Amino acid sequence: MTTQVAQNAQNAADAARKDRGDVERTEVVIVGSGFGALAAAKKLAKAKVPFVLISETTEHLFQPLLYQVATGVLSPGEIAPPIRAVLAKYPTADVRLGRVVDVDPDRREVVYEAGGERLRLGYTTLIAATGARQAYFGNDHFADVTFALKTIDDAERLRHQILRCFEEAHTTTDPQRRRDLLTFVVIGAGATGVELGGQIKELAQRYFATSLHDLKPEDVTVKIIEGADKALPPFGGKLSEYVADSLEKDGVDVVLGTFVTDIDAHGATLKDAKTGEERRVTAETIIWSAGVQANDFARVLAERTGCEADRAGRLLVNDDLTVGGRADIFAVGDMMSLHSLPGQSPVAMQGGRHAAAIASGKRDAGTPFQYRDKGSMAIINRFRAITRIGKIELTGFVAWVLWLAVHLMYMVGFRNRYVAVMSWVGSFLGRHRPHFHYAQQRMPATTADGGADAAAESVADGAETAQSPAPVAAPATITAGHAEESETWRREQAERRIPVHSSS
Numbered sequence: 001m002t003t004q005v006a007q008n009a010q011n012a013a014d015a016a017r018k019d020r021g022d023v024e025r026t027e028v029v030i031v032g033s034g035f036g037a038l039a040a041a042k043k044l045a046k047a048k049v050p051f052v053l054i055s056e057t058t059e060h061l062f063q064p065l066l067y068q069v070a071t072g073v074l075s076p077g078e079i080a081p082p083i084r085a086v087l088a089k090y091p092t093a094d095v096r097l098g099r100v101v102d103v104d105p106d107r108r109e110v111v112y113e114a115g116g117e118r119l120r121l122g123y124t125t126l127i128a129a130t131g132a133r134q135a136y137f138g139n140d141h142f143a144d145v146t147f148a149l150k151t152i153d154d155a156e157r158l159r160h161q162i163l164r165c166f167e168e169a170h171t172t173t174d175p176q177r178r179r180d181l182l183t184f185v186v187i188g189a190g191a192t193g194v195e196l197g198g199q200i201k202e203l204a205q206r207y208f209a210t211s212l213h214d215l216k217p218e219d220v221t222v223k224i225i226e227g228a229d230k231a232l233p234p235f236g237g238k239l240s241e242y243v244a245d246s247l248e249k250d251g252v253d254v255v256l257g258t259f260v261t262d263i264d265a266h267g268a269t270l271k272d273a274k275t276g277e278e279r280r281v282t283a284e285t286i287i288w289s290a291g292v293q294a295n296d297f298a299r300v301l302a303e304r305t306g307c308e309a310d311r312a313g314r315l316l317v318n319d320d321l322t323v324g325g326r327a328d329i330f331a332v333g334d335m336m337s338l339h340s341l342p343g344q345s346p347v348a349m350q351g352g353r354h355a356a357a358i359a360s361g362k363r364d365a366g367t368p369f370q371y372r373d374k375g376s377m378a379i380i381n382r383f384r385a386i387t388r389i390g391k392i393e394l395t396g397f398v399a400w401v402l403w404l405a406v407h408l409m410y411m412v413g414f415r416n417r418y419v420a421v422m423s424w425v426g427s428f429l430g431r432h433r434p435h436f437h438y439a440q441q442r443m444p445a446t447t448a449d450g451g452a453d454a455a456a457e458s459v460a461d462g463a464e465t466a467q468s469p470a471p472v473a474a475p476a477t478i479t480a481g482h483a484e485e486s487e488t489w490r491r492e493q494a495e496r497r498i499p500v501h502s503s504s
Helices: 002-020 035-046 063-070 083-087 140-144 152-171 175-181 191-211 237-249 296-305 345-359 397-410 414-429 480-495
Strands: 028-031 051-055 093-097 099-104 109-114 117-122 125-128 132-134 183-187 221-225 253-255 258-264 267-272 278-282 285-288 292-294 326-331 376-381 384-389 392-395
Touching (some): 028 035, 093 109, 099 296, 125 296, 152 285, 191 376, 221 258, 392 397, 397 414
Parallel strands (some): 028 051, 051 093, 183 285
16 A cells, blocks of 8 residues: 555656656666666665666567577567566566667766657666677678577567478479578577577477478588687587587588678578688578677767777776766676676676666675676587586586576576476477467469469458558479579569568
């Protein structure tokens, strides 16, 4: 009852302030909803410090499991619980859906867009945790012809693409098109690239092998392209060798010391780093996971505070995670760079808690951030993973079980953990992919005489015709007399492909 009275009083005060044209204020503003933002929010909430968390999305995304959404193991809701639900039990928490577009350090105000309005919000402390997006190293047009894996939308687009390729390969009569549909090129042998490459090959061997009897696992080509001379370069040594060997044994082609010089809707051009020799790989699906760069808000903070940034746009923060000469603005997670710390969730979470501890007075201002390295791990495929904890290195089944346990522990919510376990049992011990759903979009079918199938052209009585048609799949039947027309048709559809962009 007391809480409700206080809330009513706060609402009345806010309304009066808006009438006077005053700027609303709070103790702490958090920008973002990832690992760093959530860790800071929980730390502040437990200290009963009022704060407003502003995010462009309504969910807290468990990004390391995005590849399992893309490959049908988990559903989006299981790795992206609503951020409001996560913080609902804390009375000092206020979550707002919006995009922060500017900051005034001198007035201690952020400017954000929400509901078609541009609003201002004052703060005592600002904690920025907007993460990173895909980097294309100056080739931003690659985003239009590749698939990324940074958001839920990215994962769902990729899942739809994987399913479409297998379904159309099952029906096409064109051998070359079938090969292109069943060729998957992954750019980058980091954690995301390795996980995706291993899972796509596993789909061919365990899931589609039992449901599409005309498709054999060896018909599916998965190539992982890496510019460095080792897979998972941050690990190096025997662990990187184990990763490459494990993937090769499962039929994944790991191409090291090779760069991508060009990508279009039908494939990629590869260049050997040593010989300079170029070759062309045709594929219907190219997945980009080669690098990241800080989101746009990092650039805004750099301009407003005079903070320097690296080539990836990450803020070169002070030892206490403050930005520029400002003791009241912190940057945590993938948008900052400090002492070559890895862009991993533990760094973001510890950074978020450090900034919150200073903001709440639990830690002295200026206290340097000390990262406690609890180890690194990466999953390769079913029953295989690698783990490094200090000088201890684990591979194989033991590392795989440890990977599952750690990721289960970091998932938010009991229900999500329970459903994840059930999904893992069905997918890894069984052959199920409970979240694979695909519906073919309506399209005109090409017949042997070159005309459109009358049944496909006809519209059933009462059917809705006002909506614009969506991009459709390529024709299932391609005759010799219409090969050129079919190729033109596919090129037009490729040009209509929805660009795949990562957002914060």
